Amino acid sequence: MPAVLRVALPVPLPTLFDYLPPAAGGGIRPGSRVLVPFGRGKAVGVVVATGVEPAVGMGKLKRALRLLDEAPLLDAELMQTLAWAADYWLGAPGEAYANALPLALREAKPLPTLGEECWSLTIAGRSALDAGSRRGASRSLLAELATGPLGVAELDACLPGWRAAARRLLGAGLVERGERTVSNAIATRAAPPLSAEQQQAVDTVAGDLGRYQSFLLDGVTGSGKTEVYLALIERVLAQGRQALLLVPEIGLAPQTVRRLRERLGVTVEVIHSNLAEGERARAWLRARSGEAKVILGTRSAVFTPLPHAGLVIVDEEHDGAYKQQEGFRYHARDLAVVRARALGVPVLLGSGTPSLESLANVEAGRYRALHLRARPGAVRPPTVQIVDMRAQRLEHGLSPTLLAAVAETVARGEQALVFRNRRGYAPVLLCHACGWHADCPRCEHPLTLHAGRRALVCHHCDYHSRIPATCPACGATELKPQGQGTERLEEALAARFPDVPVLRIDRETTRRRDAFEQLLDKLRDEAKPAILVGTQMLAKGHDLPNLTLVAIAGVDEGLLSVDFRAGERLAQQLVQVAGRAGRAAKPGRVLLQTHHPDHPLLRQLLTQGYAAAAQNLLAERRQSALPPFAHQVLLRAEATQRVAVDGFLAEACAALPPDHGLQIAGPMPAPMPLRAGRQRGQLLLEAANRRELHAALHPWAAQLARLPGARKVRWSLDVDPIDL
Ligand code: ADP
Ligand code: ZN
Ligand code: ZN
Numbered sequence: 064m065p066a067v068l069r070v071a072l073p074v075p076l077p078t079l080f081d082y083l084p085p086a087a088g089g090g091i092r093p094g095s096r097v098l099v100p101f102g103r104g105k106a107v108g109v110v111v112a113t114g115v116e117p118a119v120g121m122g123k124l125k126r127a128l129r130l131l132d133e134a135p136l137l138d139a140e141l142m143q144t145l146a147w148a149a150d151y152w153l154g155a156p157g158e159a160y161a162n163a164l165p166l167a168l169r170e171a172k173p174l175p176t177l178g179e180e181c182w183s184l185t186i187a188g189r190s191a192l193d194a195g196s197r198r199g200a201s202r203s204l205l206a207e208l209a210t211g212p213l214g215v216a217e218l219d220a221c222l223p224g225w226r227a228a229a230r231r232l233l234g235a236g237l238v239e240r241g242e243r244t245v246s247n248a249i250a251t252r253a254a255p256p257l258s259a260e261q262q263q264a265v266d267t268v269a270g271d272l273g274r275y276q277s278f279l280l281d282g283v284t285g286s287g288k289t290e291v292y293l294a295l296i297e298r299v300l301a302q303g304r305q306a307l308l309l310v311p312e313i314g315l316a317p318q319t320v321r322r323l324r325e326r327l328g329v330t331v332e333v334i335h336s337n338l339a340e341g342e343r344a345r346a347w348l349r350a351r352s353g354e355a356k357v358i359l360g361t362r363s364a365v366f367t368p369l370p371h372a373g374l375v376i377v378d379e380e381h382d383g384a385y386k387q388q389e390g391f392r393y394h395a396r397d398l399a400v401v402r403a404r405a406l407g408v409p410v411l412l413g414s415g416t417p418s419l420e421s422l423a424n425v426e427a428g429r430y431r432a433l434h435l436r437a438r439p440g441a442v443r444p445p446t447v448q449i450v451d452m453r454a455q456r457l458e459h460g461l462s463p464t465l466l467a468a469v470a471e472t473v474a475r476g477e478q479a480l481v482f483r484n485r486r487g488y489a490p491v492l493l494c495h496a497c498g499w500h501a502d503c504p505r506c507e508h509p510l511t512l513h514a515g516r517r518a519l520v521c522h523h524c525d526y527h528s529r530i531p532a533t534c535p536a537c538g539a540t541e542l543k544p545q546g547q548g549t550e551r552l553e554e555a556l557a558a559r560f561p562d563v564p565v566l567r568i569d570r571e572t573t574r575r576r577d578a579f580e581q582l583l584d585k586l587r588d589e590a591k592p593a594i595l596v597g598t599q600m601l602a603k604g605h606d607l608p609n610l611t612l613v614a615i616a617g618v619d620e621g622l623l624s625v626d627f628r629a630g631e632r633l634a635q636q637l638v639q640v641a642g643r644a645g646r647a648a649k650p651g652r653v654l655l656q657t658h659h660p661d662h663p664l665l666r667q668l669l670t671q672g673y674a675a676a677a678q679n680l681l682a683e684r685r686q687s688a689l690p691p692f693a694h695q696v697l698l699r700a701e702a703t704q705r706v707a708v709d710g711f712l713a714e715a716c717a718a719l720p721p722d723h724g725l726q727i728a729g730p731m732p733a734p735m736p737l738r739a740g741r742q743r744g745q746l747l748l749e750a751a752n753r754r755e756l757h758a759a760l761h762p763w764a765a766q767l768a769r770l771p772g773a774r775k776v777r778w779s780l781d782v783d784p785i786d787l
Contacts, residue, residue: 070108073161083168094135109442163366167344188237200228283415284642304373311382334360380412445651459555460547463719473592479612486513489544496539505740524739601730607722710770
């Protein structure tokens, strides 16, 4: 058999590429990188197989230029998982491999050394900390380093903006900079005695260490899930094994990193997309060498090599951020389960509001359910009240009931959160004389009014325009903002409560992550009244002990949406936001403003809670044969000309195998038929049986790129799409 290499190259094509081995090459193994000629240039690829029968004549094969790794960079398990993933998500195999490798390792350069830049306290620094002679960021940095030297990834995660403080302290001789290769933190905090429920969860999962089993840990925020993770990671470490902990976004990481480090006494590798590429590659390599024991990361960290794997944990498993929405459209939670099976280790999915997919997996007996029902420290669940907006005089969308509750809260010296999942001042700018409203010319969707930026902004394509002084249609001067965004609520609340700080927390006010952290730190530290206005950024697990009122200003868009996942999302969001109220000793209160106080989903959530509402939603999905009881693949296409989109989708439809037995919806316009000036369309394919769906679509997907219309559109396939 000729010694031909089959190579995955980072290109969006459904194929692998065959090459002759490099002139100086023997003993090449799958998982190693090679430099190959490609097109007019060169590319770094991953050897997927060796000794293959070439797909084209031997005479046509080019020779690979150079082997880049003596030993495979990707081990057999990762290679197997990646092949599975490319196959399952109908992705280009090369893109799957490219996703698994940090950018710095996709270049033809020697591997970086494993050492990480790290910072530690000097003796003078310890004295300065004890004497309390420093303030602000410098003090925070000294305090962080008191638990042991910290690598830059940990520092980035715990103290955004730490570098400026480090430079100051370095100049003063209070800290020093070095390089480390081994784990060297000190455990400084003991575990609390676990509750019976926590202990049972730990024992159950621990009973399956060393073999694959999926668990769903169902417990609201504050119920002690993280303590369960910590106890299990401790056991895994004691066996000399590695633990991977995935979180949906890095904003959740700082508190978690700190907790892991203080409790486990090991370095925590943090892997996320904001990390400098070199650091990310080093962290990945330390995991590969087995030196990194605890890896905390966002979506792409699911590809971290785990040669001594012991446990995989996915926190907030219901979160949509685990789904990659471009390029290789994998789902990190689902891939985590697949990896755990390949690695032969348990996987623990945690959430206070589990996805319907995971609940269905429990029902089918594939996952084992674990529950944390009591909140530790006897924290009472918040009381929830629906406020009927219909009969009330609203002030900028805020009812007298809501305003009174905010007033009572701040009068007690406590903090209130007013939640509205809409940025900007108002979602629509309307002419009262003729009904004209400002639309994005590239999306045909209303522009959001941003008063502070004095602009109309499209939230779909970022188109900006000035605010017209008069109506462009009729010339009237009465242009009125319709509806409320966080900016307007902030303004209304600041006017109403002039003596209380009003803080707005959304993507606009917190473009920089350190700004966000600083805002939150201020609220955590000071037991002073404050009013927070924010979007879902605030719904995530930030522990604000003095926050006792959560007022949800509006949810009606979610109730009226046609998206079949809207009910699930709304229920999750409401429960998560409500969970912000009353985390510490003080009881919490939740108000929910709506024009639909009798909506069955709201009623059920309120009277019976998330689990019951989720069961109901799941029953509806079963009845309508929707996911997770059916399986979907979505073909999307977009182009500047509608005819190109329609043409390609028609060709794709015609190319489906005969007797495919699938349900087909479309070709049809996408829910947003025009976006950023591009016409969009889609074709939805569905089957009750996943195997049938994949069997029919595999050969079809491979053909799509060769359809004559494919060159005139941008197209993509999305398996298990989460937004249609
Ligand atoms: P979750 O991850 O579910 O939000 P955490 O594990 O963060 O919950 O726990 C919430 C709070 O309760 C934390 O402050 C934690 O330290 C505390 N806690 C959790 N379990 C216990 C326990 N068994 N005893 C005392 N305090 C606990
Ligand atoms: Zn007008
Ligand atoms: Zn737009």
